[in-house]
Amino acid sequence: MKKIVVYKTSTGFTKRYAEWIAQALGCEAVSIKQESAKKLKDYELVIYGGGSIGGSINGLAKIKKLYTGQMIVFQTGATPQEATEMIEASAARNFTEEERKRIPYFYMHSGLNYEKMSPVEKMMMKMLKKMLAGKADKTEEDLEMERMIAGSFDECDKSYIDPLVEYVKNLEA
Template sequence: MKKIVIYSSKTGFTKQYANWIAKELNCEAISLHEVTKESLKPYHTVIYGGGITAGQIGGLKKFKNIMLEHSDKQIFVFATGATPMENKENLKGIINANFTQEEKVRIPFYYFQSGINYENMKLGGKMVLRILAVMLEKKKNKTKDEIDLIQALRKSNDCSNISHIIPLVDKVRRESNEKTSAS
């Protein structure tokens, strides 16, 4: 079963995760900018990843539009962001903001903590994060998550870890084996 990893990356974290996944699955990782409806025909499994910005998975709408003509494909989606993976409320918000009820059932979703890379960010993104940090610092009675977020927002940081991809890679392998044995 032929697989491909497609990604949309602004600061490099999603690209890093896409490359790790592709290496583990022995397949190619390409930017969403290179993808056309036609180019996906040979693939059975398509894994998409994008970074989180204001709760939205980058490039996901474009990816979904491309995939409309490929309903026969097995799809997996992952997102990367600065928020710790343990923050279940954040995860629920991301899922609800990006997937329909039907997609929540059909498309396995994974979230990987990455980090913040101010050096690769555009000015608008930098400003939003700086404003968020100031707002959180002024807040009284901060939660532990808010205190941790303030620390994380102060400077560039990288929490990426190849071990985060294991559940996704294992699921893709299991699903591919099931499809192969059913054929």
């Protein structure tokens, strides 16, 4: 199968996962910035990855425009791998029911990197912190979120790519 990994990254986490996946599958990983509909047309499978921005998959709208063939999507995020309900809710928000049937979706826990965030991203995080700090009756989720976004962390783990890699290998078998 002629396949390619395409990613959009801001702070580098998704790029790292994209490169691990490409290495495991023996294909190339490229930034969406370098891609065009014309270049992607030749591929039978595009594996697309983007970070979670307020639950939305970064660059998903763009890749959907660039490529209409067979696609697999992975999302990286600060949300822990075990938070399956939140991850499922995120998938439901990013895809229509029809898309969910034809686009396999995978989640890979990453982290936060304040040093590499863009000024806009830094501001968004600041607003989120302020909003949480100002809450009167904090729920357990609010407190957990506050702890999670307090500073940079990196929880990337190569083994999180395994379900996606398995899925592609089965497709090709």
